[in-house]
Amino acid sequence: MSTVIEVRDLTVAYRENPVLWDIDLDVGSGTLMAIVGPNGAGKTTLIKTILGLIKPAAGQIRILGQPYHKVATSVGYVPQRGSVDWDFPTSVLDVVLMGLYGRLGWIRRPGSMQRKEALAALEKVDMVDYSHQQISQLSGGQQQRVFLARALVQKAQVYFMDEPLQGVDATTEHAIIDLLQVLRSSGKTVVVVHHDLQTVSSYFDEVFLLNIRRISSGPVSEVFTDQNLKLTYGGRVAIIKEPTS
Numbered sequence: 001m002s003t004v005i006e007v008r009d010l011t012v013a014y015r016e017n018p019v020l021w022d023i024d025l026d027v028g029s030g031t032l033m034a035i036v037g038p039n040g041a042g043k044t045t046l047i048k049t050i051l052g053l054i055k056p057a058a059g060q061i062r063i064l065g066q067p068y069h070k071v072a073t074s075v076g077y078v079p080q081r082g083s084v085d086w087d088f089p090t091s092v093l094d095v096v097l098m099g100l101y102g103r104l105g106w107i108r109r110p111g112s113m114q115r116k117e118a119l120a121a122l123e124k125v126d127m128v129d130y131s132h133q134q135i136s137q138l139s140g141g142q143q144q145r146v147f148l149a150r151a152l153v154q155k156a157q158v159y160f161m162d163e164p165l166q167g168v169d170a171t172t173e174h175a176i177i178d179l180l181q182v183l184r185s186s187g188k189t190v191v192v193v194h195h196d197l198q199t200v201s202s203y204f205d206e207v208f209l210l211n212i213r214r215i216s217s218g219p220v221s222e223v224f225t226d227q228n229l230k231l232t233y234g235g236r237v238a239i240i241k242e243p244t245s
Contacts (some may be wrong), residue, residue, distance in 0.1 A: 010059030034194040037210035076151035099150035121149040141172035
């Protein structure tokens with residue numbers, strides 16, 4: 001398996017206080033990985049730093065063997081829903097079309113072919129019937145589906161998603177996970193900030209346990225252990241594991 005995401009010796013600090021310290025991370029192609037850790041562990045900071053949105057104090061980052069800015073059109077990003085201004089007056093279809101600007105540039109207007117691509121992405125997340133509705137009129141789960149469609153229309157090789165399952169209903173959660181697993185099966189690499197410890201084993205192939213420092217990383221069956229969870233959460237964790245047949 002080739003390495004798609006490579007992070008070495010990454011340190012990020014705010015006003016001299018370390019938020020991430022000496023992080024190493026490798027993610028291979030065709031991997032569906034969860035980033036797991038307590039509040040304040042640096043999960044969102046890690047993704048934003050990999051994407052060049054935050055400048056690190058030290059370290060090296062490579063995606064597909066290159067700095068992010070050289071492969072940006074091959075990377076999709078779904079931010080936390082709470083970080084988006086949902087009152088911005090735009091339609092569902094226009095939000096998805098924004099995912100094509102990396103290929104089109106900001107000057108060229110999307111044409112009929114791009115509209116078909118956007119509608120096809122909305123179809124995959126069961127939101128095509130809402131294409132002309134204002135994004136602010138949707139429920140939280142529907143808004144999350146639209147942002148997922150915006151990432152899908154990029155036809156990226158690597159996807160980063162920050163809490164895509166936070167605050168969505170069970171139907172939307174299963175629909176999103178099914179889609180992420182389809183992406184993984186088609187050879188895409190998907191990294192997801194995830195908060196629900198109960199579903200890590202059933203949803204993901206690999207897990208990266210983080211609490212400012214890297215605690216452990218690798219296949220869920222090897223890494224997602226009681227011992228590592230205690231190290232990650234400071235001993236304050238209880239998880240009900242699904243019975244194995």
